[in-house]
Amino acid sequence: MNESADYIQTVVTxxxxxxxxxxxxxxxxxxxxRDLGLDSVTVMDFVMETEERLDVSVPLDRISAVETIGDLxxxxxxxxxxx
Amino acid sequence: xxxFDKFKPLSAxxxxxxxxxxxxxxxxxxxxxxxxxxxIGDSRxxxxxxxxxxxxxxxxxxxxKTIETTQAFGTGTTGSRIANGSYDGHKKLERALKDFxxxxxxxxxxxxxxxxxxxxxTLAGKNDHLLLDADSxxxxxxxxxxxxxxxxxxxHNDPNDxxxxxRRLADVPGDKIVVVEGIYSMLGDTAPLREFAxxxxxxxxxxxxxxxxxxxxxxxxxxxxxxxxxxxSEVDFVVxxxxxxxxxxxxxCVSNLDDFDILRVACRPYMFTASLPPGVIAxxxxxxxxxxxxxxxxxxxxxxARRLYAGLTGLGFCLGPEPSPVVxxxxxxxxxxxxxxxxxxxxxxxxxxxxxxxxxxxxxxLRSSVSAAHTPQQIDHAIALFERTGRALGLVAAFTAxxxxxxxxxSPSLSGASLM
Ligand SMILES: Cc1ncc(COP(=O)(O)O)c(C=O)c1O
Numbered sequence: 001m002n003e004s005a006d007y008i009q010t011v012v013t014x015x016x017x018x019x020x021x022x023x024x025x026x027x028x029x030x031x032x033x034r035d036l037g038l039d040s041v042t043v044m045d046f047v048m049e050t051e052e053r054l055d056v057s058v059p060l061d062r063i064s065a066v067e068t069i070g071d072l073x074x075x076x077x078x079x080x081x082x083x
Numbered sequence: 084x085x086x087f088d089k090f091k092p093l094s095a096x097x098x099x100x101x102x103x104x105x106x107x108x109x110x111x112x113x114x115x116x117x118x119x120x121x122x123i124g125d126s127r128x129x130x131x132x133x134x135x136x137x138x139x140x141x142x143x144x145x146x147x148k149t150i151e152t153t154q155a156f157g158t159g160t161t162g163s164r165i166a167n168g169s170y171d172g173h174k175k176l177e178r179a180l181k182d183f184x185x186x187x188x189x190x191x192x193x194x195x196x197x198x199x200x201x202x203x204x205t206l207a208g209k210n211d212h213l214l215l216d217a218d219s220x221x222x223x224x225x226x227x228x229x230x231x232x233x234x235x236x237x238x239h240n241d242p243n244d245x246x247x248x249x250r251r252l253a254d255v256p257g258d259k260i261v262v263v264e265g266i267y268s269m270l271g272d273t274a275p276l277r278e279f280a281x282x283x284x285x286x287x288x289x290x291x292x293x294x295x296x297x298x299x300x301x302x303x304x305x306x307x308x309x310x311x312x313x314x315x316s317e318v319d320f321v322v323x324x325x326x327x328x329x330x331x332x333x334x335x336c337v338s339n340l341d342d343f344d345i346l347r348v349a350c351r352p353y354m355f356t357a358s359l360p361p362g363v364i365a366x367x368x369x370x371x372x373x374x375x376x377x378x379x380x381x382x383x384x385x386x387x388a389r390r391l392y393a394g395l396t397g398l399g400f401c402l403g404p405e406p407s408p409v410v411x412x413x414x415x416x417x418x419x420x421x422x423x424x425x426x427x428x429x430x431x432x433x434x435x436x437x438x439x440x441x442x443x444x445x446x447x448x449l450r451s452s453v454s455a456a457h458t459p460q461q462i463d464h465a466i467a468l469f470e471r472t473g474r475a476l477g478l479v480a481a482f483t484a485x486x487x488x489x490x491x492x493x494s495p496s497l498s499g500a501s502l503m
Contacts (some may be wrong), residue, residue, distance in 0.1 A: 010371070017175065039439065039440055040440060041439060041440040041445075042439075042445065044217070044236065045217070045444075048217070048236070048238065052244075055247070055251070056251070057235045057248050057371050059233045059234055059235055060227070060228075060234045060235065060236065061233075061234070083249065
């Protein structure tokens with residue numbers, strides 16, 4: 001079943017809020033590594049949370065291409081449509 | 084702008100560590116006295132962080148074989164087996180590995196790192212799918228990047244998550260290859276191989292098990308976790324290293340799958356690097372022989388592991404989930420890990436510091452590994468040093484009070500950590 005982009009956005013934002021030690025302003029253009037200070041393994045762990053909620057697998061090369069929250073939402077949306 | 088600007092954050096951390104006067108990443112031993120002792124300057128140091136599980140590095144027979152073979156065949160092979168030819172020793176060692184594992188095929192690599200690089204990148208082709216345990220060793224991740232397959236990671240030691248991922252791939256063409264380890268090097272925990280084997284069978288996937296830390300350690304005859312859990316027939320490829328329990332250097336892969344030997348002319352990390360020197364091959368052969376002939380080494384190792392695990396648990400340290408030759412204490416933060424490491428070294432005990440991203444869940448670890456060569460007195464002495472040093476740092480009392488919840492069981496602590 002394909003989820004809407006809005007729903008995916010909600011899932012991504014909730015997962016991110018869950019792991020950030022302090023609340024941060026999150027938008028489509030927020031850079032996950034630079035603005036939020038997450039290292040590569042933390043990003044992969046966080047993507048795993050969203051994979052589980054959305055029942056989709058994100059290949060590692062697709063994760064490394066992601067820079068912003070918007071990129072991640074778009075990637076998850078594309079993968080949902082492909083599946 | 085300079086080429087090295089991108090390393091600035093790392094470099095700042097490293098400089099701070101150097102300035103503190105205790106840098107675990109730059110330690111050098113001036114002399115090594117035995118598998119369990121070394122000298123740094125005038126200080127005699129008890130070694131508790133070497134991966135020298137069976138303590139074979141000073142065995143007189145192994146040393147004699149190394150010297151004898153080096154005299155007969157020279158110091159190096161000066162080339163790769165494909166371009167410059169194999170020596171008799173390479174073939175003998177492969178025969179010995181086949182015999183030990185009871186498998187039809189074996190291939191020897193120049194390091195365990197290269198064995199993973201080669202096997203993973205070559206087996207998984209462009210349209211295939213690699214599924215890696217999230218806590219996999221760097222060599223497994225690097226192997227997956229060298230190849231052209233689609234790579235996903237599943238939750239550490241979670242057969243159910245693997246099952247979901249294989250289900251998502253059910254109608255997608257291409258072979259599915261799962262990679263797990265026997266004993267995980269950071270926390271010393273073992274994989275639920277039985278359950279993984281069942282999942283891989285259900286979905287028709289292949290299974291690679293890296294037994295780097297479990298060869299010579301687990302299983303009735305030392306073949307590793309697959310032997311211990313009685314699932315060897317479900318493991319399609321065993322990868323391993325000679326650099327830990329066998330006390331030399333090199334890596335290998337064994338399998339029963341026909342056509343395995345075609346990898347010799349397809350696997351680049353095998354083809355385009357020099358083969359192991361004759362002396363190293365001879366040392367490994369003899370160490371493998373001793374691993375098989377001296378099961379008491381394994382028993383002593385396990386006893387030592389249990390002794391250290393019980394001792395540190397008794398002091399209130401939070402350790403990995405099960406006793407194993409890798410005994411890691413979970414530290415509240417990297418600074419504490421460095422402080423404990425440094426104070427232990429000053430007191431004459433060498434351990435390791437392990438930090439994210441090499442560690443799971445952003446954990447800072449003070450990692451120890453025990454050897455069959457340790458005496459019970461040495462283990463007790465190490466525990467006493469942990470107690471004294473930990474107390475001085477306020478760790479032992481603090482841990483004893485706070486030792487109610489287990490951090491590994493808690494939700495992952497995702498600190499914004501980097502390499503140091
Ligand atoms: C799980 C695992 N695989 C592979 C390796 C690489 O072994 P080697 O030292 O032979 O390159 C290691 C050792 O660091 C390891 O821990």
